[in-house]
Amino acid sequence: MKALHELSLTEASAGIARRRFSPVEYLDALHQRAEDVGGKVNAIVRPLWDEAREQAVKAGRRIARSGPRTALDGLPVGLKDIIDIAGHPTTCHSRILLDNQKSADAAVVARLRAAGAIFPAKLATHEFAIGGPAFDLPFPPARNPWNTAHHPGGSSSGSGAAVGANILPAALGTDTGGSVRHPASHCGIVGMKATYGLVSRRGVFPLAFTLDHVGPMTRTVADNALLLGMMAGHDPADPGSAAHKPENYARQMKKGLRGLTIGYVRHFHEKDQPASAEMAAALDAAAKLLAKEGAKIKTITLPSLTEFAGVNRAILMSEAAAIHGKWLRERPGDYANITLRRLLPGLFMRAEDYVQAQRRRRELVAEVEAAFGEVDLLLTASSMDAACKIDDPEAVELTYPRQARTPFNVTGHPAMTMMCGISKAEGLPLSLQLVGPSFGEAAIYRAAAAYERAAPWKDLHPAL
Amino acid sequence: MGATISMTEEEILASAAGFTAGLKTHPKEVAEAIAASRRMAGAFTRVANETAEPMPAYAAPIRAKGSRA
Numbered sequence: 001m002k003a004l005h006e007l008s009l010t011e012a013s014a015g016i017a018r019r020r021f022s023p024v025e026y027l028d029a030l031h032q033r034a035e036d037v038g039g040k041v042n043a044i045v046r047p048l049w050d051e052a053r054e055q056a057v058k059a060g061r062r063i064a065r066s067g068p069r070t071a072l073d074g075l076p077v078g079l080k081d082i083i084d085i086a087g088h089p090t091t092c093h094s095r096i097l098l099d100n101q102k103s104a105d106a107a108v109v110a111r112l113r114a115a116g117a118i119f120p121a122k123l124a125t126h127e128f129a130i131g132g133p134a135f136d137l138p139f140p141p142a143r144n145p146w147n148t149a150h151h152p153g154g155s156s157s158g159s160g161a162a163v164g165a166n167i168l169p170a171a172l173g174t175d176t177g178g179s180v181r182h183p184a185s186h187c188g189i190v191g192m193k194a195t196y197g198l199v200s201r202r203g204v205f206p207l208a209f210t211l212d213h214v215g216p217m218t219r220t221v222a223d224n225a226l227l228l229g230m231m232a233g234h235d236p237a238d239p240g241s242a243a244h245k246p247e248n249y250a251r252q253m254k255k256g257l258r259g260l261t262i263g264y265v266r267h268f269h270e271k272d273q274p275a276s277a278e279m280a281a282a283l284d285a286a287a288k289l290l291a292k293e294g295a296k297i298k299t300i301t302l303p304s305l306t307e308f309a310g311v312n313r314a315i316l317m318s319e320a321a322a323i324h325g326k327w328l329r330e331r332p333g334d335y336a337n338i339t340l341r342r343l344l345p346g347l348f349m350r351a352e353d354y355v356q357a358q359r360r361r362r363e364l365v366a367e368v369e370a371a372f373g374e375v376d377l378l379l380t381a382s383s384m385d386a387a388c389k390i391d392d393p394e395a396v397e398l399t400y401p402r403q404a405r406t407p408f409n410v411t412g413h414p415a416m417t418m419m420c421g422i423s424k425a426e427g428l429p430l431s432l433q434l435v436g437p438s439f440g441e442a443a444i445y446r447a448a449a450a451y452e453r454a455a456p457w458k459d460l461h462p463a464l
Numbered sequence: 465m466g467a468t469i470s471m472t473e474e475e476i477l478a479s480a481a482g483f484t485a486g487l488k489t490h491p492k493e494v495a496e497a498i499a500a501s502r503r504m505a506g507a508f509t510r511v512a513n514e515t516a517e518p519m520p521a522y523a524a525p526i527r528a529k530g531s532r533a
Contacts, residue, residue, distance in 0.1 A: 307508055332490055341493055347501075
């Protein structure tokens, strides 16, 4: 029998609805887990357990009186510390914003709060979702729960570490060039970057306006679908928000794979950025398993990773410079050195280069869209390697080009990563990525759930 | 004839970027950033059609409720 802190969001929801335990008992078990292992992974930068406990008490009374408000009622969700929560600062893991007190919830937090969710912690991030892991900031960098000498991925590093370490069942991250999916890949969990505009970004500190997404990070596919369903919805106050009706993303999850055609984008990891032998073998094995479960697998060719990465960087740097320009000029020494070095090129980008990148982006979108005329989903690599050592700056730097997540920030298509193996050498998670057409999240969850059922990875957890 | 001012390329670019003070405290980072920005500007294929519209397209604002127009 699982300990309370090991339960998924869906399992905890069922346990609370059946009165097997209360939201307070569940939260207390997670708090104890954080006390026991939190110091090893540094996932939490601001604990809010006391406030969350008050909310859990109220949720417990409400549920006892009239049943759960939603499947999330009384359940905890961690927040990357670039997402606002009323009454607390949003530091962005930076000394520049240590006193950045917020008076209102981010739109996505308000949605989850209305569903009954509670918020026990603000979580570590790379500084401003770009500069990390850094050792010269007010908070230490998060570490990988599978091996604390290793990088947990980033920038939503605390979200990945907290969920992977069973400190929290779910957390929110943000993703501008892969920052939900990178830690999900390295921490052996499920991370979704939904279609651009599906989840409101209001109240979330921006990195690059036209590339930013907020996404759910969980240990199971069902939990991820549940959380996204509560997060999604049109927000007229977010200029990028899509007027798309929220869906039940779990509705197709039991359908299996028969009838789906999945395009396998081999050149990303075979030619563009050759993956480690273990990662390549794990991806091929995943493609075989998807075929065995009923999917038709077809090789698909897209533009090269270099093209997508070039466009992503030119746009990201230019937009980020518009956000950070004043601080870069007035207090460059207050950034971690790695953050300064990552942001500074944006001050030297020309307006013409930004517009040229946005022009090329339109072509790249059209080329990915054309692929969805042939297939229902895409299967690609996420990272080309298992997690590197956290204190090896050269290896950390290589994690930026050696990945296939960035293309779908450029195009805005939904993309999800999940575990597809374990590296024999270091016992670290390997990962795959499933990509869908715009607003095709339900089909991604359908395929992911079928893979999760058939593969042996769902019961593996780090031994902290 | 006016006086000429001798500046390095880095000083000119830093001045244009409003980063003159930062150049004094972080010269190595500025040199790296200028080189990186050049690499980034050349890291993707230029669209051949000079009149191609970039993303995202500008759209006129939707008329607000209560607008007199």
